[in-house]
Amino acid sequence: MGGMMNLFEDLEQRNSEYINAIDALNLLADKTNNSLPNICKFLLLRSFNFNIETFSKGYLDEIYHCDYQGGLHDGMYEVTTDILERGLGNFECKQTDFNLIYDKEELERYYWLRSDFFSFQPIQELNISPSDYTDYLTGKALLWLSKQEKDTFIEDMQELNKDELKPKTFEPPLFYLNDTFSLIEASCLLSGDSPIQINRCFNDTNFDQNHHNFNEAYNFINSAIWAGSLPENLIPSHQLKLYLQSKGKIIEGFNDNLPIQEPIGCGNPTIQQNEPNIENLNAEISRLRKEIEDRDKTAIELQNRISELESQLSDALSKNIPSINNELHxxxxxxxxxxxxxxxxxxxxxxxxxxxxxxxxxxxxxxxxxxxxxxxxxxxxxxxxxxxxxxxxx
Known part of the structure; x- marks a missing residue:
């Protein structure tokens, strides 16, 4: 029998026309003996982000268009600019508007056209060529192979430093700490996606194909909203934690440390259910009635507050309605x-x-x-x- 047929030869051929963005930056850093922040600063100063468009690799390994020119400066490629600006901070974790922690691995799905990259004049002035990239990939592959060819577990353990021997602690994304969650953020909890990336490409033509896990999570959360199990707008964090727990969805760093829910009908834990007495039962009835009264009072207060806010919103809208030629449309x-x-x-x-x-x-x-x-x-x-x-x- 013959060898296995390569079913993806045409895909690999098309992808060979691109260079991974992170690999490209590491190549420049290695060849010039500079840090990644310096490389990104150099490229921004030379208007790399005004000339080089960024592409993205989907879950089927197809590389597709994802960038556009616009934003604060006309002619600037948005995704290219974002990559280089993150590189100024050496791709360190930071807080964003969506309270998300990102790292360099998040950007490894982005690519640039090889022809664009190596023909960029400032890169040519550094004497960086496609053959340098081939050498870089070869060295990277050899390094990976050397790590796989260790003879025994004992040899590996002897070479680990003390930091590597320490137990790894999971650091959840910062948006896990949100007090409220939008539908997209709640879906990202389940799919493991970044809310920033999802919002950025939400309207892309190939969104459904490239984010099938998110779509599944989105439908799950949306069905809970339609059923009335979750609120339609912002979902309180504690309510979302309890709902996911009730469905058997335990997410590390989010709802994995909730107390065990008291079974319905057990009453106050201080009451011995196997030996009830009149005094304890009366006390439990009084406690539950008081709890109902407190909840009714809270509901009335909340409804009054909602009415007050709706009135304030109506006044604010009336003061902030756009006009045409000083006349209200x-x-x-x-x-x-x-x-x-x-x-x-x-x-x-x-x-x-x-x-x-x-x-x-x-x-x-x-x-x-x-x-x-x-x-x-x-x-x-x-x-x-x-x-x-x-x-x-x-």
Missing amino acids: PSLDPAHKNHAPELLLAVQAWEAKYLENEYPHQEHTPAITNILKNKNVTQVNLVKRICAITNPKK
């Missing part, structure tokens, strides 16, 4: 019988981003999503519609 007037509330929300979001310059360093979709989130608007379909109709590039 009928569709934006809440008092008009044909008022379009989503159109009003879209205009306010667009003005916040492009007139008031909110979130100036974020791309369009994450910025609009954050602006809407600040207005307590998190319904995914509504957010997607407003992101699309307010995008100057579409």
Whole structure:
């Protein structure tokens, strides 16, 4: 019998036209004996992000377009800029608007065209060539093989330093500590995705193909919302923890240390259920009645607070309604019988981003999503519609 047929030869051929972005930066650092932050600073100063477009590898290993020119500076490739700006901090973890911790591994799915990279004039001036990249990949492969060819476990243990012998502690992403979760953030808890990356590519043509785990988690959370098990807008952290626990979904660093839920009907743990007496039963009945009274009082207070906030929101909207030629457009007037509330929300979001310059360093979709989130608007379909109709590039 013959050898195994390579079913992906054409895919590998197409992918060979690209260079991994992180490998490319490491290559420049190795060849020039510089740090990664210095390399990224050098490329930004030479307008690399205005000339080189970034591509992304999907879950089927297909490399596809994911970048566009726009943002704060016309002509700047957004994803390329993001990679280099993260590199200025040596890809260290940091807090973002979505309270997410990222690292360099998150960026290893990004690629640049080889022809673009090696023909970039400042790189040519450094005498960096495609053959250097081939040598770099060869050295990287040999290093990996050398780590796999250790003879015995004892030899491996003898070469480990003290830090490596310490037990590894899991460091959960910072957004796990959110007090509330949007539908997208709750779905990312289950799928293991980054909310920032999901919001960035939510409107991509190939989103469903490249993020099937997220789609499954999204449908799961959405079904809970439709069933009334979770609230429609922002989900309180404790409520989400208990709901996932009830479904057997235990997520390390999020809901893996919750106390065991008391079985329904057990009553106060101080009561001996196998030997009830009149005094204890009366005490338990009084406690439960008091608990009902407290909850009713809390519900009334919350409803009054909601009414108060709705009144404040109505006043705020009336003071912040866009106008045309100093005249209020009928569709934006809440008092008009044909008022379009989503159109009003879209205009306010667009003005916040492009007139008031909110979130100036974020791309369009994450910025609009954050602006809407600040207005307590998190319904995914509504957010997607407003992101699309307010995008100057579409």
